Structures are given as C-alpha cells and as structure tokens.
Amino acid sequence: MRVGIGYDVHRLVKGRSLILGGVEIPYHLGLEGHSDADVLVHAVMDALLGAAGAGDIGRHFPDTDLRYRGISSLVLLKQVINLLNARHWEVGNVDAVIIAQAPKMAPYINRMRENIARNMFMAPEQVNVKATTTEKLGFAGRGEGIAAQAVACIYQGQR
Ligand SMILES: Nc1ccn([C@@H]2O[C@H](COP(=O)(O)O)[C@@H](O)[C@H]2O)c(=O)n1
C-alpha cells in the first residue's frame, strides 16, 4: 500500500467558469488555467500520481500541449487512473479539501464526489471532498484564488 499527496492553486479571474470536481458553480469569477483549471481534480490527480511514484500532472499533461487547452480535468483524471491500472495499482480511497473563502461549496460537494468517483471507476464512498475557508487570511482568504489538497491511498491489485 502507498499514499500520495497533491496540492494545487489557481487564480480567480473574471471571464472564466468556476469548475470544481467537474461541477460548474455559479460565481462571478472563475479559475484561470490551460485546462478547465479544476483545482480540486488536479490535486486528486497529483495525489494519485505521487502515490504511484509517477511524477505529476505537469509532466503528463504539459500546459504547452494544445490537446489540453480547455479540457475537462475529469478526462485527465480518467487517464491517470488508466495509467495506474496499467501498473496494477488500484485506489483504496481519496480524501480532498477545497480551500476557498467563497463561494459556499456545501451545496455542490456531493456532485463533486460523484463525478470524481465515476471517473475513477470507484464508489462515491471511496471519495471524500471537504471545503474550508481560511478565515479571510492569505490569498484564499482575500478571494484571489482557490487551493485544493488531496491524499490518495493505492494498493497493488490482482495480476
Ligand atoms: N468555501 C467553503 C468553505 C467552507 N464551507 C463549509 O463551511 C464549514 C466551515 O468552514 P470554516 O472555514 O469556517 O471552518 C466547512 O466545514 C464547510 O462545510 C463551504 O461549504 N464552502
């Protein structure tokens, strides 16, 4: 069994959609990035790749590659799972936290969890998503960006 950690930050800007865990959240700002900038899914992918000793998302999906421009991060998540499965890794569970002063994530958490689990070929019970503010401290607290952290546990499946 192995564990991995993932952390990502994206800047909040005007003129972009706010997509977290594959859910489009109504808000006057969205996250800037080459892909859909789904910071939550990025943290989950990095946790999975880290657990497998397989680098990080920047290495697998470079932001200089036009194929990834505007892509749904859930599509990339599925590719990460396929990569892990090809190395005989199965995922035990994933736990993640979104760090955002606003908007309120609670109404969307279950859909995020279901989206992430579905794209990992897992049951929703194997995925946990949480949210916290930073009590208005730091970049997240000032609403300049959103961060996410994740941990993943993987194990070698039957060959
Ligand atoms: N963007 C957010 C942040 C937090 N929540 C929920 O509120 C609870 C309390 O947050 P604190 O930062 O004050 O501890 C937290 O446990 C989440 O359930 C949220 O929905 N969206």
Ligand SMILES: C[C@@]1(CO)OP(=O)(O)OP(=O)(O)OC[C@H]1O
């Ligand atoms: C996901 C990728 C895919 O091109 O693009 P971004 O959305 O910019 O995300 P980031 O976390 O900055 O880096 C990983 C990128 O390679």
